[in-house]
Amino acid sequence: MAKPRIATTSLAGCFGCHMSLLDIDDRILQVAELVDFDRSPIVDFKRITARCAIGLIEGGCCNEENVEVLRHFRKNCDVLVSVGDCATMGGIPALRNLVPLEECLREAYLEGPTVHNPERRMPDDKELPLLLDKVYCCHEVVKIDYHLPGCPPSADTIFRALVALLSGKQVDLPYGLIKFD
Template structure:
């Protein structure tokens, strides 16, 4: 008897708090069942640090706030058959997008000069370049499934993944909403 092919899943977080990944882990014992049906091939939760060329389901958490976020979102879209925008930051920008009400230079000055007492300076090395505005994932790449929530409940993530693994199109509005 041959082993059924597992669905490959890749996840990453962009600009956000990583709370959506914590909700993913909150699936608790269902993670054991999920492990029977999926291979997590790339994620901050596993050791593999190279995104494979072909992935069944990609999950992006967080908004696009930097050139690094944009590169990751484009790579996920290129390599993932289905792309999930997970959580309010990914779906609408949420908290990171609050800075859109201010000029980027003013935000940088406030964070790195005005509120610093020791060596106030704008970082220039090992820091991704911020984009002028924070954007939700779908503003830059095509998204197939939107799962709102801050963060989405583990039950909502379980439902969406279970439906996708079964070959069905999930309706996240049945199990979650913005801010829920």
């Protein structure tokens, strides 16, 4: 029987949650026995290649590419999990939600005290994904099945969730594993 596949991605995040996934230490060998990794920073596929049992999403959506990738994951994963505070509530990138986008860009590219930009250009290359008006957590964009909060969620939280999902159970986090910091 083919192994179930897992896909992971980091949207508007810092890869800290992926570091926490690696922090499950030698238990990663158990995970590798049970699953095949599809699209993930670990294997570097750019698109999901086959139907996945589990999709792990780190980070929220700050630009149109994040939204496209998130929808691609939703379409191709049976169970989609928000991993970390950025995915579940926007996290640090969502700090910009407290400032209008235009003001944010002006500060970053024109008026900040350390900015050197004599041509006064804003990023306008067509290759660059457009920024959204604000940063959205994942469940404001697609349906999310489970949330693993934390900055980052502990390795134990991620491992426990993976084991539960791979054995066809619900993810049920005990008291000590729900943390918002």
